[in-house]
Amino acid sequence: MSQAATLPDTSSPFGTYPAERLVRAAWRLADRHDLSRGLRKRIRGLVARVFKGPYDLEAEGLRFRIYPGENYDDRKILAKGRLPERKEHRLIAPYLGEGKVFVDVGANIGSYSVFAARSGAAVLAIEANPQTARKLSFNVEANELDTVRIVNSAVGPREDTLPLWQEPSNCGFATFVKDLTTGEWEGDWTATFVKVRPLTAIADEHGLTGIDVLKVDVEGFEDRVVLPFLRHADRSLWPRVILLETNCRPYWTEDCIAELASRGYGTTGRTNDNMVFELSA
Incomplete structure (x- = not known):
């Protein structure tokens, strides 16, 4: 039987649980x-x-x-003893810093958001899983970062409520794509219904007027986050750089990469799991 998720401790001070x-x-x-x-x-x-x-x-x-x-x-x-996705961090680091805006869709526990905030960037961290969002909030507070805003919501093409599939051994790999829960990633998956909002609505609610880096890591749902945003947002809000998870690309319903190219985004970096796109001037 799979291990049940641990209720996060968000009240004890950092240092209470040393890793021996x-x-x-x-x-x-x-x-x-x-x-x-x-x-x-x-x-x-x-x-x-x-x-x-x-x-x-x-x-x-x-x-x-x-x-x-x-x-x-x-x-x-x-x-x-280090952050995951170091290659990806190196690829986006030149676009971060004081005065920059980083939007993190699928923020997980904050390995990207905390990294970006440390550079001085203003961060909008969006996480669908309520329990993971609480862990993210603790990590932000433990680093005394006051430039991070956390949104506990999923992102999709329209206002909706959808089943978010989760597996207890990897809560960061939650997905709306039920087909992804079989085969290679088969496990003890269960679904919880969560609120879904378009990225345009979230950006408007938080007063964003520009995005320097948009990172999207939502396990096969990336196309339904990025493409509706580019189709409905004013061009002034289009991100200069998009870091897009592509290892679940077979589960997309539309080809993000082709449409990004048609809208002026060129590929400037690639890792095993992600691609980086930059908008031409």
């Missing part, structure tokens, strides 16, 4: 990619039962309260 040496060693073992995928999964299940978290630790000078038993990003931070 044994904890770090166990999660490094569970993250060893020289082991077979099946063996790694079995080890991870055992480690998650014994060392599920929470733990407080710093990675690259940033503070996080993590729950490695239930989130991939948390496991990576603990096992490697």
Whole structure:
């Protein structure tokens, strides 16, 4: 039976749950990619039962309260002692800083939002999962960042309420695409209905007049976030740079990449899971 999600502790001060040496060693073992995928999964299940978290630790000078038993990003931070998606961070870093605006759709626990806010950027962090949004809020407060606004909402093409599918071993991999819950990502998925809003409405509500970097990581729903926004937002609000998760591209209903190209976005970076697009002048 899958482990139930841990209720997040958002009241105890940072440092209450130190990650001791044994904890770090166990999660490094569970993250060893020289082991077979099946063996790694079995080890991870055992480690998650014994060392599920929470733990407080710093990675690259940033503070996080993590729950490695239930989130991939948390496991990576603990096992490697650094932020995940370092290549992606390097690709967007030149566009961040004082006076810049970063919009994070699918903010998870904040590895992008906290990174962007540390650079001085104003951040709008949007997270659909209420429990994950609470963890995100704690991490923002632990880093004493006052430039981050958190929106607990999903983003989609229209105002709606939809089932958000979640798997207890990786709450950061929540999705609206039910087909994604089988095959490679088969697990103990359950659905919770959440509010969905267009990005145009959220941007208007928060008074955005420009976006320097838009990051979208919503597990196969990226096309239904980005394309309606570009079709309905004033061109002055189009992001200069878009960091788009593409590893779930087969589940898109429309080809984001082709439409981005038709609207003047060129590809300026690529990693295993993401692509970066910049709007031509």
